[in-house]
Amino acid sequence: MYPVEENGGYSVVHLTGEVDLNCSPEARKVILECLRRNTPLLIDLSAVTHIDSSGIASLVEGYQVSRTLKLDFGLVGVSERAMSVLRLARLDQVFPIFASIEERLKPDPSQDV
Amino acid sequence: MNTAEQHSLRDPVIEVDGLVACYGSRKILDDVSFDVRSGEIMVIMGGSGSGKSTLLRHMLALNRAVSGSIRVFGLEMGGVSSRELHQLRQRMGVSFQNGALFNSLNVEDNVIFPLREHTVLDDNTMRIMARMKLEVVNMAGFEKLMPAQLSGGMAKRTALARAIVMDPKLLFFDEPSAGLDPVVSADLDELILRLRDAMDVSIVVVTHELDSAFRIADRILVLDKGKVLIIGTVDEVKNSDNERVQNLLNRRSEDVIVDPDEYMQRLTDELIGL
Known part of the structure; x- marks a missing residue:
């Protein structure tokens, strides 16, 4: 079972180890x-x-569901190895990708009034 | 350290030792030994009848060796059980020369086929996996076409998508460039290189296309009349002073030396009353 935590209004799913067919x-x-x-x-x-x-x-599939529901979605902590798999199918240009949870949660200066 | 030297430090995924193969009384492979290292692209070359397709069939456990051994991922293919072979084939992908697509299935269902055979994944997951692989091989948008509607290059790319849909760690290509124009062939070579780098997959390519072999190979094995003529890097093969290697590279035909006894045996073997 993968741990899920609530952080800054987001659910954060922590995937671990080998995420393969099993x-x-x-x-x-x-x-x-x-x-x-x-x-x-x-x-x-x-x-x-x-x-x-x-x-x-x-x-x-998760990203598509979130788009349908108009919910924010992002990947964080993507290793270079995982990134190369994403790049192969050009998905690096599709997913919102952030270096860390903190980077995603920090306030966006462009939203300041 | 060059790429071939880096791979030489890795574990072997295929180990062939003293392989002998025959069709009837005819020896096709004679004492063939080599290995393929993890992450390496090994190109097997040779003229028609050199034994390269037979070697491929033995590595896929489609044929049994007369003597010698083949180990794939450490498993001896001679004594492998059907269950072990089934598990092994989940880690291997094969792209056959003619594509070997199922004519009654559209492109997407052809690519999904191994997933349905070997996994119990959700249908959505399987469809996304298949479509991702069709994106990788530049076949996006053609999912619903039937094999009869595909060009030769499209059929090969579909076959490749099917070969990689399970993320194999070992990939075999039988004549990937055969029948393709030079531009499509070069694109396919580029794709093979990208796959190796992104998926860290070991690749065995059987081909007689020199340009393609030189573009993609870490090492080249040249077969001649069932024997290994040379194994080496692209430069080592190009610079070989072996006359037969150079004949192959320069596409020069050789004079056939006839052994009268063998020739007569071939012509009259198993005839009755002679």
């Missing part, structure tokens, strides 16, 4: 359950050692 169904389940609660979502990949196409597919 584990991606669980990752998908946790991601979709969070979105059913109608909260914006961050997926923390910083503790992921390997993510395969089934894991990436779970992220794609």
Whole structure:
């Protein structure tokens, strides 16, 4: 079971270890359950050692659901290895990607009045 | 340290030792030994009838060796059980020369096929995985086409998408450039290199296309009449002073030396009353 925490109005799903054919169904389940609660979502990949196409597919499905629900969504802590898998399918140009949870949560100066 | 030297430090994913293969009484492979290292692109070259397709079939456990051994991911292929072979094939992808697509399935369902066979993933996950791989091979937007509607290059790219849909750690290509124009062929080579780098996959390519081999290979194995003529980096093969290697590189045909006894044996083997 992947841990989920609430932080700054976001649900943060911490994926860990190998997210492969065996584990991606669980990752998908946790991601979709969070979105059913109608909260914006961050997926923390910083503790992921390997993510395969089934894991990436779970992220794609989660992102599409969040877009349908108009909920904010982002990936954080994406390793270079995971990034190369995203790049291969050009998904690095699709997902909102942030260096860390803190970077995503920090106030956007452009929103200041 | 160059790429080939870096790979030489990695674990072997394929180890072939003293392989002998025959069709009937005819020896096709004779004492073939080599290995393929993790993350390496090994290109197997040779003229028609050199034994390269037979070697590929043995590495895929489609044929049994007469003698010698083949180990894939440490598993001896000669004594492998059907269950072990099934598990092994989940880690291997194959892109056959003719594509070998199912004519009754559209492009997307062809690519999904291995996932349906080997996994119990949700249908949405399988469809996204297949479409991602079609994006990778530049086949996005053609999901619903049937194989009969595809050009040769499109069929090969679809076959490649199917070969990589399970994220294999070992990928085989049988004549990837055959029948393709030079631009499409170069695109496919570029794709093979990108796949290796992004997926850290070991790749074995069987081809007789020199340009393609030189573009993608970390090492090249040249087969001639069932024997290994040379194994080396692109430069080592290019600079080889072996006459037969140079004949192959320069596409010069060789004079055939006839052994009268062998020739007569071939012509009259198994005939009755002679």
